[in-house]
Amino acid sequence: MSISHHPSDALVLAYAAGTLDPGEHIAIATHLVGCSQCRAFAASVESAGGSQLGELAPAPMSADAFSRLEAMLDAPELPRPTPPPPEPRLGSVDGLPSYVRRLHAAPWRWVAPGMHIQRLTPPAASKTRVFLLKAKAGMRLFPHGHDGVEMTCVLTGSFSHDGHRYGAGDFDWGDDDALHDIHIGAESECICLVAMRGKLQLRGLPGRMIQPFITI
Numbered sequence: 001m002s003i004s005h006h007p008s009d010a011l012v013l014a015y016a017a018g019t020l021d022p023g024e025h026i027a028i029a030t031h032l033v034g035c036s037q038c039r040a041f042a043a044s045v046e047s048a049g050g051s052q053l054g055e056l057a058p059a060p061m062s063a064d065a066f067s068r069l070e071a072m073l074d075a076p077e078l079p080r081p082t083p084p085p086p087e088p089r090l091g092s093v094d095g096l097p098s099y100v101r102r103l104h105a106a107p108w109r110w111v112a113p114g115m116h117i118q119r120l121t122p123p124a125a126s127k128t129r130v131f132l133l134k135a136k137a138g139m140r141l142f143p144h145g146h147d148g149v150e151m152t153c154v155l156t157g158s159f160s161h162d163g164h165r166y167g168a169g170d171f172d173w174g175d176d177d178a179l180h181d182i183h184i185g186a187e188s189e190c191i192c193l194v195a196m197r198g199k200l201q202l203r204g205l206p207g208r209m210i211q212p213f214i215t216i
Contacts, residue, residue: 003035005170007151012038016045023128026120027151027171027195029097034169093132093191095155095168099123100193105132114139128195135159135190141182148198150174157190159183 007015007028014020015028032039093101104121111117114136122130135141137157152172159166161182166172174180184190 002167003037003169005164005166005172006035006038007031007171007173009041011173012042013045016042021126021128022122022124023126023130023195023197024151026097026100026122026130027153027193030095030100030153030155030193031169031171033095033097035171093155095153096193108134112142115141128197130193130195133192133194135184137184137189138186139184141180141184143179143181148175148196150197151195153193155191155193157188158185159190159192160185 011020011024011028015025015032018025020028032042100120103123106119108116108118116134118132118134120130120132122128132155133152150173152166152174154166154168154170154172156168158168159182161180165185167185
């Protein structure tokens with residue numbers, strides 16, 4: 001897999017430090033599945049952080065720490081709650097981290113001609129919407145912008161915009177200054193994982209006419 005587009009160093013640093021929003025964390029983790037370059041950088045950052053922790057002076061324990069631990073061990077075991085029924089899971093989509101495959105996934109839903117989305121539920125409360133986006137080969141998406149941040153990881157197929165091609169493993173980042181005029185590659189349908197904050201803003205008269213009917 002040849003990867004040409006990567007998240008910024010700042011995003012990978014935030015991922016390694018555990019400071020990303022859960023939805024954004026999913027997007028970076030998905031890119032790392034196929035990108036040995038970014039995996040190596042994330043591992044080096046995590047290793048450096050672990051070394052710094054190892055050099056910290058040990059903190060003294062409180063005088064009653066052991067007795068409090070014993071009291072916890074002697075406490076009666078609480079009844080275990082009944083496990084919830086199994087939830088729908090993701091099907092076989094290439095390029096996803098194993099833990100993302102175990103997330104709750106809604107059924108695929110039509111959003112526009114040739115386009116479907118499948119919403120994913122992050123493992124913790126998130127300000128970021130996460131979903132799979134599937135578009136048929138050769139189509140052109142409506143030109144659009146965002147009033148927030150969008151991270152896109154290509155899983156299968158390809159798309160092009162702004163003179164660049166994004167294939168499997170590539171990462172695209174856009175904010176409220178970006179204008180996306182996206183063409184899907186003719187070779188196959190394109191499936192991407194998208195983490196998005198804010199609203200999609202369609203441009204041009206046709207886009208503005210259908211904007212009320214598009215919910216992503």
